[in-house]
Amino acid sequence: RSPGWAAFVPDEVIVVQLYSRDVGDGTPLVLLHAFPLSSAMWLAQREALAERFRVVTPDLRGFGGSPLGTAEPSVDVMADDVAALLDAKGIDRAVVGGLSMGGYVTLAFCRRHPDRVLGAVLADTKATADTETARADRLRIAERLEADKTVDVLLEGLLPRLVGPTTMRQRALIYGRVRGLVQSAPASAAAWAQRAMAARPDALETLAGLHAPALIVHGAEDEITTEDDARAMAEALPNAELTLVPRSGHLPPVEQPQLFNEAVGEFVAALGRTIR
Ligand code: MLT
Incomplete structure (x- = not known):
């Protein structure tokens, strides 16, 4: 980018064009991935839920096929990227859902674009700030990622906690798949996202003002977010239901896809009936 052009860039959020996988027809369901994964984590949702809904799974900036851009780290920027993606696809309103970091972005989306939210799915995430x-x-992790230029620090510290003990014991292939996803995250994107998550505000007030129905999902063996985090969100929301997924750690859509898909499928189908 030439300095002459940069001088004209307004001092506001500059969105990037997100790469997304978009399958199926019907009520739009947008699913935002966890840190430091990509839209690849939603494979089982695209396969099963696209038979009933339009499933849009973006790669958040810097991950998968999406560029990192130049904006300061912020979950608001990530939420505005998603709004711009919906604009580009001609989608006015959607069920917006996310897991963990994707949940933080969903909460920012609900705060910044509430009129576009038909319903919210908040999985293994929390509304409180750090x-x-x-x-x-x-x-500290962001600095190490930038210094190492690899995601080794995440393979050591985060990866073993991403899936639950049942998955670790009984489904080694799933653990291997998640490991592959972590390994393919660019260190620069992971550092940026850590800084964005560190700066995120408390979102309990956003939940209290959200009129759209919400589904809270929580893996019973999750060691990264707690059942208390899930219950706090359900209590803050005017209109929420909570589903606990047994035998799953932090990643129910990957560890127990059938149970996750049933809960989300029922939720979106019920919303689809009320908007027709
Ligand atoms: C995630 O799974 O997205 C992250 O663990 C979220 C976090 O670091 O808070």
Whole structure:
């Protein structure tokens, strides 16, 4: 980018064009992936749910096929990227859902674009901001990612906690798949996303003001977010239901896809009936 052109860039969020996989017809269901994965994590949802809905799974900026762009790290920027993607696809309103980091982006989307939310799915995520310790940890990890230029720090610290003990014991192939996804994350995108998550605000007020129905999903063996986090979101929301997924850790759509798809499928189908 030439300095002359940069001088004309307005001081506002500059969205990037997200790569997304978009399959099926009907009520649009947008699913936002966890950190540091990509839209590849939603394979089983695209396969099963696209028989009934239009399933749109973007790669958040820097991950998968999407460029990182030049904006300062922020979940608001990520949410605006998703809104721009919906504009480009001619989708006015959608059921927007996300897991963990994707949930933080969903919460930012609900705050910034509430009129576009037909319903929200919040899986293994939380509405509270980071504690000081958690924020400091993220910034330390971001620095290490930038220094190493590899995701080794995530393979050591985060990967073993991404799936639950049942998956670890009984389904080694799933663990291998998640490992592959973590390994393919660019270190620069992972560092940017850590800084974005560290800066995210508390979202309990956003939930209290959300009029659209919400589905909270939580893996019973999740060690990264807790059942208390899930219950706090359900209690803050005016209109929410909570589903606990047994034998799953942090990634129910990958670890127990059938149970996850049943819960989300029922939720979106019920919304689809009310908007017709
Ligand atoms: C994720 O799964 O997206 C991350 O673990 C979220 C986080 O670091 O808070």
